[in-house]
Amino acid sequence: MNIAIVGAGTSGISTALELARDGHQVTVYEQHNATAEDASFAPGGWLSPCALQTLSVPGGGMPLQRLLRNPHLLQGSTLIGGQTWRWLRQWKKREKQASKQLNRQLACDLQNLAAYSQSLRWQDSEDAAISAELKAGHLVILRTPQDCVFWKERLESLQHQGVPCSLVTAEQCQQLEPGLGQELPIAGALHFPSGESINPRLWTQQLRTQAQALGVNIHPGVRVDAVQNHPLGLKIQGRMYLHDSIVLCTGAHQDLLQHIGIQLPSLAIAGYSVTAPVRDALLAPRSSVMDWAQQTTISRMGQRVRITAGAELNSAADTPQQQPTLQRMYNLLNDWFPGGVQLSSPQLQIWKGTRLLLPDGLPAVGPSPHPNIWLNTAHGSHGIALAAGCARALADMLSHKETAIDMGAFHPHRFQHN
Template sequence: MNIAIVGAGITGISTALEFARDGHQVTVYEQMNAAAEDASFAPGGWLLPCATQSLATPGAGMPFKQLKSGAGLTQASSMIGSPVWRWARQWKKHEKNASKHGNNALLTSLSTLSAYSASLRWQDCEDTDIAAERKSGTLIMLRTPQEVAFWNQQLPLLEAQNVACKMLPPPQAQALEPGLGQEITWLNAVYFPDGESINPRLWAQYLRLQAQEMGVAIRTGIQIQSISKQPVGVEITGTLQRHDAVVICTGTNHRLLQNLQLNLPIMPTWGYSVTAPVRDGLQAPRSAIMDWAQQATISRVGQRVRITAGLELGSSAEAPQHTHTLQRMYRLLNDWFPGGAQLSSPQVQVWRGSRGHLPDGLPLTGPSGHHGIWLNLAHGSHGVSLAAGCARAIADMVADRATAIDMQAFHPLRF
């Protein structure tokens, strides 16, 4: 088959690679001038075998009410009737249902997909440390008794899903991350030995090279005007490029979806990362930690340290950077790993990027409702974690094969 992939982020490139492995002719269309230049450029690369971040799935992470209080560096319009308000009401409905029934089916579906993706992620990769600056083992740092109590409730549920995790006292956590600051106050840490952190852009570029070696054509700097339903294809500068199937892997491009009459409740959420050179390897992180209260991750990215934080709902690319959020991120990095990063270096990189979230926290992976047009998008904070699994699943669906796991929870027509 002749397959078009729209979007060359980590999801699009992973999807193209899976179709190429199946022997299809694949063309990737990307509006930026290179692959992994948008949402996959400098996110945290935080990989866990379960959902932990804000807006992971309703009821799985920090309650939405607490996020809106400012604890998670959140900026959002609360105006009644606004798109953010309507989206938040849907989210809180799912959150209430998860709490009421005590069995979060959404979280179970996401964890199953995450585990499946992890089993595929490193296939055909000879040296993961070089390919993705991969680090193993992650910690979630807990500051208050309430946070410790929350995670003590979560651990048995995770263990029931075969997720390796345990609560550590400070001495044991400090042994894993000797650079942790002595002045910051925290009580315990949750340790995930199978957790990982990577450099998402480096990994996406590695997959891009693999895909191109298998014959995938990647066309960058291409503005797609619309997706054609009949005949199936993409319209570029008034010319129809025909394909047997089109898979849309764009992050928050509502225009293409609206042209297909797909009014999906995807909320663009914007976040920040600050990446700085390592100043002292002994004081820098060895792998990755998360400050649970602040919903900030700090990770080692080769010879650099990266902190990611911030959650702006319904913002835009034209909005100015939120100075307060960035200042707070600098303070957090200094608090957790004092002296670990050269924050005054001219090589410090500040990045702001978006990802798409749905009110149930799950991605859209499956048929669009239009023949030959498929969706693989809205992965939220878990784009890197879920890319391999979703890519393999969509390739199986297009080939009319049974998927390795049940993908019904991610069906695009559930909305």
């Protein structure tokens, strides 16, 4: 089949690669001038476990009520309108069900897809000898005894999801991450020995090279103006380009979906990353550390360190950066790994990106209401973690094959009657 993909982020390139492996003729259209220029450019790269990040999945991460009480963690919550409040109410309802053990399936579905993606990434790494600065082993630092109790009660749930984890002491934290600051309050931490992080942009570029070797055509700097149903094609600068199938991997850019009447109950959330060179390898992080109370991750990426933080509701990537958020990130880097990072370096990189989130925390992967138009979008904070699994599953669906895992929870139509 002659298949078009709109969007050359991690999801789009992963989908192109899987479809090309199945023998399809694939063309990728990207409005930016290169791959991984939008939400895939500089996120944290936290691969697993998925359910701990800010607004990851209802009942998985920090409770929404706690986020709303702290304007440093969730910006814009005092200025939101009715549609956003409806979205937050849906999230909170699912969160309440999960806390009463009425609906913990969402976290399990997310973790199952993440585990499937992990197995596919490992296979790609072996076959093509690519690693993209992959690091293993995560610490989630808990500052207070109350947070230790909170997570001790949830360890069984994580283990039920197939996530190896343990509660470790402050002394064990220092052994695992010798560069940790000595003055910070550490009541304990969650240790995930199989947790992984990666450089998302580098990984995407390596996948692009593989895809192009299989004949995938990538057209950067091309904005798709509209999707047409009959005949099926894409309108670009007044011309129609016909295709047998179209896959929309457009992330936070939902105008093409809306143009053909697809309305996902989504929320755009912006976040920040700061990437700086390592000053002293012995004082820098070895892998990835999350400050649970501050909802911040610090990850080692080769000879650089990246910190991610901030969650701005209904904020676009091109809106002004919040300097207080950036200053908080600098302070946390200096506090957690003093002397480990060069924040004064001219190579310092500041990035703001927007991710799209649905009220159950799961992506939309599968057929749209229109024949031969497919969706692979709204991955929230998990684009890099879920990309391989979503791409392989969508390629199987498009070829009318059975998927390796049950993808029913991710069907784009699941909100139709909500």
